[in-house]
Amino acid sequence: DIVMTQTPLSLSVTPGQPASISCKSSQSLLHSDGRTYLYWHLQKPGQSPQLLIYEVSNRFSGVPDRFSGSGSGTDFTLKISRVEAEDAGVYFCMQSIQLPPTFGGGTKVEIK
Amino acid sequence: EVHLVESGGGLVQPGGSLRLSCAASGFSFSAYWMAWVRQAPGKGLVWVSRIGRDGSRTDYADSVKGRFTVSRDNAKNTFYLQMNSLRAEDTAVYYCGRDFWGSIDYWGQGTLVTVSS
Numbered sequence: 001d002i003v004m005t006q007t008p009l010s011l012s013v014t015p016g017q018p019a020s021i022s023c024k025s026s027q028s029l030l031h032s033d034g035r036t037y038l039y040w041h042l043q044k045p046g047q048s049p050q051l052l053i054y055e056v057s058n059r060f061s062g063v064p065d066r067f068s069g070s071g072s073g074t075d076f077t078l079k080i081s082r083v084e085a086e087d088a089g090v091y092f093c094m095q096s097i098q099l100p101p102t103f104g105g106g107t108k109v110e111i112k
Numbered sequence: 113e114v115h116l117v118e119s120g121g122g123l124v125q126p127g128g129s130l131r132l133s134c135a136a137s138g139f140s141f142s143a144y145w146m147a148w149v150r151q152a153p154g155k156g157l158v159w160v161s162r163i164g165r166d167g168s169r170t171d172y173a174d175s176v177k178g179r180f181t182v183s184r185d186n187a188k189n190t191f192y193l194q195m196n197s198l199r200a201e202d203t204a205v206y207y208c209g210r211d212f213w214g215s216i217d218y219w220g221q222g223t224l225v226t227v228s229s
Contacts, residue, residue: 039215041157048207048219049157060217092157096214100173103157 002027002095006104014112019080021107023093028073030097037097040069040078043106044089052091053078085111114138114218118208121223124198128227132193134208134220142166142186145211148193150204151222158204162211163191176202198227 003026013019029038040053051060053069056076066081080087088111093104120132134146147162161172161182170182179198184191195202205224209216 035213037214041216043157048222049216050219051212051215051217054212054215054217094157094215099171099214101159101214103159106156 001100002029002098002102004093004095004102004104006091006093006107008107009105010108010110012110012112013080013083015085016082019083019087019109021078021091021093021109023071023076023078023104025074025076025095027098029076029095030073036072037095038069038071038076039094039096040067041092041094041103042087042089043092044086047089049092080109083109083111087111114210116208116210116218116220118206118220118223121206121225123226123228125229126199126227128198129194129196130198130225132195132206132208132223132225134191134193136189136191136210139210141189146184146191147209147211147216148182149207149209149216149219150202150225151207152201152204155204160206161193195225198225200227203227 005024007022030036036056038056041049043049057069068079070077090106090108092106115137117135124130148160163170163182167184181194205222207222208220210218
Protein backbone atom coordinates (compact mmCIF):
# COMPACT_ATOMS: atom_id res chain seq x y z
CA ASP A 1 0.00 0.00 0.00
CA ILE A 2 1.10 3.58 -0.61
CA VAL A 3 2.05 5.30 2.63
CA MET A 4 1.02 8.92 3.05
CA THR A 5 3.03 10.90 5.61
CA GLN A 6 1.80 14.25 6.84
CA THR A 7 3.68 16.88 8.79
CA PRO A 8 3.26 18.48 11.18
CA LEU A 9 0.96 16.40 13.36
CA SER A 10 -0.56 19.59 14.68
CA LEU A 11 -0.24 23.33 14.44
CA SER A 12 -1.69 26.29 16.23
CA VAL A 13 -2.37 29.33 14.09
CA THR A 14 -3.43 32.90 14.82
CA PRO A 15 -6.39 34.08 12.73
CA GLY A 16 -5.19 35.96 9.69
CA GLN A 17 -1.86 34.14 9.60
CA PRO A 18 -0.87 31.56 6.99
CA ALA A 19 -0.62 27.82 7.55
CA SER A 20 1.05 25.07 5.59
CA ILE A 21 0.74 21.28 5.73
CA SER A 22 3.06 18.83 3.98
CA CYS A 23 2.13 15.43 2.61
CA LYS A 24 4.60 12.94 1.18
CA SER A 25 3.71 9.70 -0.57
CA SER A 26 5.84 6.56 -0.71
CA GLN A 27 5.29 6.34 -4.48
CA SER A 28 4.64 8.84 -7.22
CA LEU A 29 1.00 9.82 -7.57
CA LEU A 30 1.41 10.85 -11.21
CA HIS A 31 -0.58 8.50 -13.41
CA SER A 32 0.17 7.72 -17.04
CA ASP A 33 -3.11 9.49 -17.88
CA GLY A 34 -1.49 12.75 -16.80
CA ARG A 35 -3.52 13.18 -13.63
CA THR A 36 -1.99 13.26 -10.17
CA TYR A 37 -4.29 11.49 -7.73
CA LEU A 38 -3.75 13.55 -4.59
CA TYR A 39 -6.62 14.98 -2.57
CA TRP A 40 -7.07 17.02 0.60
CA HIS A 41 -9.98 16.58 3.00
CA LEU A 42 -10.92 18.54 6.11
CA GLN A 43 -12.76 17.05 9.06
CA LYS A 44 -14.13 19.79 11.26
CA PRO A 45 -14.82 18.92 14.91
CA GLY A 46 -17.81 16.61 15.23
CA GLN A 47 -18.40 16.50 11.49
CA SER A 48 -17.78 14.14 8.63
CA PRO A 49 -14.88 14.92 6.29
CA GLN A 50 -15.30 17.25 3.35
CA LEU A 51 -13.31 17.46 0.13
CA LEU A 52 -11.21 20.59 -0.21
CA ILE A 53 -8.74 19.99 -3.03
CA TYR A 54 -8.63 17.44 -5.82
CA GLU A 55 -5.80 16.47 -8.13
CA VAL A 56 -3.24 18.46 -6.16
CA SER A 57 -4.43 21.98 -6.78
CA ASN A 58 -8.10 22.16 -7.80
CA ARG A 59 -10.45 23.63 -5.23
CA PHE A 60 -13.68 21.70 -4.84
CA SER A 61 -17.05 23.43 -5.19
CA GLY A 62 -17.57 26.09 -2.53
CA VAL A 63 -14.04 25.97 -1.12
CA PRO A 64 -12.68 29.45 -0.38
CA ASP A 65 -9.74 30.66 -2.43
CA ARG A 66 -7.59 31.05 0.69
CA PHE A 67 -6.99 27.29 0.33
CA SER A 68 -4.44 26.23 -2.24
CA GLY A 69 -2.65 23.02 -3.07
CA SER A 70 0.63 22.42 -4.82
CA GLY A 71 3.26 19.79 -5.45
CA SER A 72 4.08 16.94 -7.75
CA GLY A 73 5.23 13.35 -7.77
CA THR A 74 5.55 12.47 -4.11
CA ASP A 75 5.65 15.85 -2.35
CA PHE A 76 2.57 17.96 -1.80
CA THR A 77 1.53 21.00 0.23
CA LEU A 78 -1.75 22.48 1.37
CA LYS A 79 -1.63 26.17 2.21
CA ILE A 80 -4.14 28.42 3.89
CA SER A 81 -3.27 32.01 3.07
CA ARG A 82 -5.10 33.60 6.00
CA VAL A 83 -6.52 31.20 8.56
CA GLU A 84 -10.03 31.80 9.84
CA ALA A 85 -11.73 30.34 12.91
CA GLU A 86 -13.86 28.02 10.75
CA ASP A 87 -10.71 26.34 9.37
CA ALA A 88 -10.12 24.43 12.61
CA GLY A 89 -10.10 20.68 12.29
CA VAL A 90 -8.05 17.77 11.01
CA TYR A 91 -6.68 17.87 7.49
CA PHE A 92 -6.05 14.60 5.66
CA CYS A 93 -4.26 14.04 2.38
CA MET A 94 -5.33 11.03 0.35
CA GLN A 95 -4.07 9.14 -2.68
CA SER A 96 -6.18 7.15 -5.10
CA ILE A 97 -3.70 6.23 -7.82
CA GLN A 98 -3.49 2.71 -6.45
CA LEU A 99 -5.84 0.42 -4.57
CA PRO A 100 -6.42 0.65 -1.73
CA PRO A 101 -6.75 4.42 -1.52
CA THR A 102 -4.86 5.56 1.55
CA PHE A 103 -4.95 8.59 3.81
CA GLY A 104 -2.30 10.48 5.68
CA GLY A 105 -2.47 10.36 9.45
CA GLY A 106 -3.93 13.84 9.65
CA THR A 107 -2.80 17.29 10.76
CA LYS A 108 -4.80 18.95 13.50
CA VAL A 109 -5.14 22.69 13.03
CA GLU A 110 -6.03 24.69 16.10
CA ILE A 111 -6.96 28.34 16.00
CA LYS A 112 -5.38 30.44 18.73
CA GLU B 113 -27.90 19.01 -3.49
CA VAL B 114 -26.04 15.75 -2.93
CA HIS B 115 -27.20 14.00 0.23
CA LEU B 116 -25.97 10.73 1.70
CA VAL B 117 -27.49 9.18 4.81
CA GLU B 118 -26.09 6.10 6.51
CA SER B 119 -28.06 3.82 8.77
CA GLY B 120 -27.77 0.41 10.37
CA GLY B 121 -24.97 0.96 12.85
CA GLY B 122 -25.13 -0.28 16.40
CA LEU B 123 -23.68 -2.61 19.00
CA VAL B 124 -22.88 -6.15 17.91
CA GLN B 125 -21.00 -9.01 19.54
CA PRO B 126 -17.72 -10.30 18.14
CA GLY B 127 -18.47 -12.76 15.35
CA GLY B 128 -21.80 -11.12 14.65
CA SER B 129 -23.17 -9.42 11.55
CA LEU B 130 -24.53 -6.03 10.64
CA ARG B 131 -25.74 -4.42 7.43
CA LEU B 132 -25.16 -0.75 6.81
CA SER B 133 -27.21 1.20 4.30
CA CYS B 134 -26.47 4.47 2.54
CA ALA B 135 -29.39 6.30 0.94
CA ALA B 136 -28.41 8.77 -1.76
CA SER B 137 -30.25 11.72 -3.23
CA GLY B 138 -29.60 14.82 -5.28
CA PHE B 139 -27.66 13.16 -8.11
CA SER B 140 -27.93 10.39 -10.66
CA PHE B 141 -27.00 7.53 -8.34
CA SER B 142 -26.54 4.86 -11.00
CA ALA B 143 -23.90 6.97 -12.75
CA TYR B 144 -21.45 6.88 -9.87
CA TRP B 145 -19.19 4.48 -8.08
CA MET B 146 -19.80 4.56 -4.34
CA ALA B 147 -17.49 3.85 -1.40
CA TRP B 148 -17.22 3.13 2.30
CA VAL B 149 -14.57 4.62 4.58
CA ARG B 150 -14.24 4.03 8.32
CA GLN B 151 -12.71 5.85 11.26
CA ALA B 152 -11.94 4.10 14.53
CA PRO B 153 -12.49 6.25 17.63
CA GLY B 154 -9.84 8.97 17.77
CA LYS B 155 -8.06 7.60 14.73
CA GLY B 156 -7.62 8.43 11.07
CA LEU B 157 -9.56 7.52 7.95
CA VAL B 158 -9.34 4.08 6.37
CA TRP B 159 -10.81 3.16 3.02
CA VAL B 160 -12.95 0.01 3.20
CA SER B 161 -14.67 -0.78 -0.08
CA ARG B 162 -16.17 0.55 -3.28
CA ILE B 163 -18.71 -0.59 -5.83
CA GLY B 164 -19.10 0.18 -9.50
CA ARG B 165 -22.07 1.78 -11.18
CA ASP B 166 -23.99 -1.40 -11.90
CA GLY B 167 -22.62 -3.38 -8.98
CA SER B 168 -20.59 -5.74 -11.14
CA ARG B 169 -17.25 -4.43 -9.90
CA THR B 170 -16.27 -4.32 -6.23
CA ASP B 171 -13.03 -3.68 -4.38
CA TYR B 172 -12.11 -4.24 -0.73
CA ALA B 173 -9.40 -3.44 1.75
CA ASP B 174 -7.43 -6.54 2.71
CA SER B 175 -8.60 -6.16 6.32
CA VAL B 176 -12.23 -6.80 5.37
CA LYS B 177 -11.91 -9.00 2.30
CA GLY B 178 -13.94 -12.18 2.68
CA ARG B 179 -15.94 -10.76 5.60
CA PHE B 180 -17.60 -7.65 4.14
CA THR B 181 -19.72 -7.44 1.00
CA VAL B 182 -20.72 -4.25 -0.74
CA SER B 183 -23.84 -4.13 -2.92
CA ARG B 184 -26.26 -1.64 -4.36
CA ASP B 185 -29.84 -1.22 -5.50
CA ASN B 186 -29.97 1.49 -8.13
CA ALA B 187 -33.78 1.42 -8.14
CA LYS B 188 -33.69 2.48 -4.50
CA ASN B 189 -30.71 4.84 -4.78
CA THR B 190 -29.12 2.90 -1.96
CA PHE B 191 -26.00 0.90 -1.41
CA TYR B 192 -25.04 -1.42 1.39
CA LEU B 193 -22.21 -2.89 3.39
CA GLN B 194 -22.87 -6.36 4.76
CA MET B 195 -20.42 -6.98 7.57
CA ASN B 196 -19.94 -10.53 8.83
CA SER B 197 -17.57 -12.12 11.34
CA LEU B 198 -17.13 -8.76 13.01
CA ARG B 199 -14.11 -8.14 15.22
CA ALA B 200 -13.34 -5.59 17.90
CA GLU B 201 -11.02 -3.84 15.46
CA ASP B 202 -13.96 -3.18 13.13
CA THR B 203 -15.34 -0.74 15.71
CA ALA B 204 -15.54 2.60 13.92
CA VAL B 205 -17.71 5.27 12.43
CA TYR B 206 -18.53 4.12 8.91
CA TYR B 207 -18.94 6.82 6.28
CA CYS B 208 -20.42 6.30 2.88
CA GLY B 209 -19.27 8.51 0.08
CA ARG B 210 -19.59 9.23 -3.59
CA ASP B 211 -16.47 8.02 -5.36
CA PHE B 212 -14.55 10.73 -7.16
CA TRP B 213 -11.63 9.33 -9.14
CA GLY B 214 -10.98 6.96 -6.24
CA SER B 215 -11.36 9.65 -3.63
CA ILE B 216 -14.62 10.92 -2.13
CA ASP B 217 -16.34 14.14 -3.13
CA TYR B 218 -19.40 13.91 -0.90
CA TRP B 219 -19.51 12.19 2.47
CA GLY B 220 -22.40 10.98 4.62
CA GLN B 221 -22.69 11.88 8.29
CA GLY B 222 -21.47 8.46 9.43
CA THR B 223 -22.89 5.61 11.47
CA LEU B 224 -21.18 4.09 14.49
CA VAL B 225 -20.50 0.37 14.63
CA THR B 226 -19.36 -1.00 18.00
CA VAL B 227 -18.16 -4.58 18.23
CA SER B 228 -18.07 -5.66 21.84
CA SER B 229 -19.30 -8.38 24.14
